[in-house]
Amino acid sequence: MAVIKVHGFHASTATVMVLCCLNEKQVEYELVLVDLPAGAHKQPQYLALNPFGVVPTIQDGDLTLFESRAILRYLAKKFKGQGTDLLGSTLSEEALVDQWCEVEGQSFNPAISSIVSQILVVPMRGGSTDEAVVEMNIEKLGKVLDIYEERLSKSKYLAGDFFSLADLQHLPFTHYLVNACGKGDLITSRKHVNAWWEDISSRPTWKKVAENMKFN
Incomplete structure (x- = not known):
């Protein structure tokens, strides 16, 4: 299985929320640093992934997904059978x-x-x-x-x-x-x-x- 790439910044609340979720689900990931202080999130390379120019954005195979709460639900659903069940059982x-x-x-x-x-x-x-x-x-x-x-x-x-x-x-x-x-x-x-x-x-x-x- 391909490693999920998380494009984000270590001080970003939205980024660390996604990283914590991945840890809870015991999913391997790679954090790709987006240098917010340097304005990397507003450069064409990143805007091609996320047109709103905010972090995080994840890449899971062919899927590119942004908006942290949407990412959380995607991860919790995709990996429901492993790690912590974050959605409830009923x-x-x-x-x-x-x-x-x-x-x-x-x-x-x-x-x-x-x-x-x-x-x-x-x-x-x-x-x-x-x-x-x-x-x-x-x-x-x-x-x-x-x-x-x-x-x-x-x-x-x-x-x-x-x-x-x-x-x-x-x-x-x-x-x-x-x-x-x-x-x-x-x-x-x-x-x-x-x-x-x-x-x-x-x-x-x-x-x-x-x-x-x-x-x-």
Whole structure:
């Protein structure tokens, strides 16, 4: 079987999410570095793979696929019989995984990505953090995490008592929030959210990619 090529960048949240999924599924892959700081993602060679000029993009044989969440579902389905089952084993479990994946994309991600961008990315690009934007999104994220706290008081993971894509999708941005942005109290102040985070962030499949999440 051909090795899956992942065109991405080691500090990219979307890239490491895909790499973690591949680790969970025990799939061999090759990371092809796209040098984002040098603008490689906007060059013709990469745009031929992904016309939107963002990472990651995977190549699996004749298939070229972009958009990280679409890639996750493809990998989880193609390799369902090996590694960790990230989709659930019944229709009801699959529906709950889909539900919480949607929550991550529509409610959790917009707030947390804005916080991380303002605190971490904007200053790296020579700008100044907009504290009003940070505070507004901390409030939004707090409301989402309050719902998570209630949910996780009843189940070990978001979709039930099994680790799934619904949990995996939260790893990259929460990693930066806790370890690089000084906002870990949003997690640690919530007993069940904190226990969940300590659980999922300690998975060897995640730690393998998290150790390389540096911008230089």
